[in-house]
Amino acid sequence: MRYADIVEFDAQDFAEYEFSSMLRKGKEIFEHSLPLKGKVQYPAIISSGNADLLRRNIGRASMVRLTTYETDVALIRTAAQKKKPLEIVISDLLYVEGVARARLLRRMRRFVAFCLSYKTPIVITTRARSVYELRSPYEMQLIGQLLGMTPEKARWSTSLENLEGLGVLE
Amino acid sequence: MKAVLKERYRYVVFKLISTREFSKDELERELNNAILKVIGEIGLAACMPRVIEYRDEKGIVRVLRDGTEQFLTVMALVTRLSGVPAHMMTLRTSGTIAGTKKKKV
Numbered sequence: 001m002r003y004a005d006i007v008e009f010d011a012q013d014f015a016e017y018e019f020s021s022m023l024r025k026g027k028e029i030f031e032h033s034l035p036l037k038g039k040v041q042y043p044a045i046i047s048s049g050n051a052d053l054l055r056r057n058i059g060r061a062s063m064v065r066l067t068t069y070e071t072d073v074a075l076i077r078t079a080a081q082k083k084k085p086l087e088i089v090i091s092d093l094l095y096v097e098g099v100a101r102a103r104l105l106r107r108m109r110r111f112v113a114f115c116l117s118y119k120t121p122i123v124i125t126t127r128a129r130s131v132y133e134l135r136s137p138y139e140m141q142l143i144g145q146l147l148g149m150t151p152e153k154a155r156w157s158t159s160l161e162n163l164e165g166l167g168v169l170e
Numbered sequence: 171m172k173a174v175l176k177e178r179y180r181y182v183v184f185k186l187i188s189t190r191e192f193s194k195d196e197l198e199r200e201l202n203n204a205i206l207k208v209i210g211e212i213g214l215a216a217c218m219p220r221v222i223e224y225r226d227e228k229g230i231v232r233v234l235r236d237g238t239e240q241f242l243t244v245m246a247l248v249t250r251l252s253g254v255p256a257h258m259m260t261l262r263t264s265g266t267i268a269g270t271k272k273k274k275v
Binding site: 017093094095097098130131132133134135136138139140142143145146 | 207242247259
């Protein structure tokens with residue numbers, strides 16, 4: 001299986017981490033915060049903390065990122081119907097500690113549980129801003145398992161085939 | 171001692187990516203602190219890591235087999251050691267020290 005990740009810095013030696021592809025934000029993939037302003041560049045990730053706003057704009061996105069990970073059944077169901085993947089960002093988990101991390105983990109686990117229940121596609125990314133935040137595909141899969149996925153589902157969520165199959169990449 | 175009662179270990183090969191150098195003991199202490207912070211005392215008791223070897227940013231940690239997965243998850247969540255940005259990247263896991271030296275096919 002080939003693996004892919006989305007990063008926010010100019011990653012060079014990604015082969016060492018066993019990735020086949022590294023999508024750099026602003027170069028190979030574009031993030032648009034809602035409300036959308038101007039032209040949307042593709043492949044596009046739309047992100048917001050407002051699930052309702054995301055749901056209304058889901059048709060214009062290749063991928064969706066709910067920054068709060070609040071469980072919104074309407075968004076999760078719409079994403080499943082339109083086959084738009086929801087992004088789980090590992091770096092969100094890295095820089096919080098203690099009770100804040102526990103609360104975030106709980107929210108993410110519930111979010112993932114609903115996604116699995118509604119068969120909504122999930123993509124796990126690191127969104128690393130430096131080499132210290134970069135994680136290997138195996139480490140990403142372990143975090144996927146921590147969030148309640150099966151090993152197979154976690155592996156598939158980090159794969160390039162998943163992104164290609166969902167039409168995020170061609 | 172019955173064979174089933176023998177403690178089983180896994181050996182994890184890692185690469186440390188950091189801005190500063192760490193000694194073997196310091197690394198083990200920081201690793202224990204990180205585990206305590208994430209999975210607590212019960213989690214630490216389940217994996218009991220021990221740095222067997224550490225040289226040129228690469229090393230081997232011995233962990234109890236039953237706590238290996240928990241240990242690897244904690245390693246993935248570590249972002250700082252001794253207050254500096256650091257990441258311990260897992261390269262491979264093996265049941266024997268000899269196995270860690272073998273080349274990956």
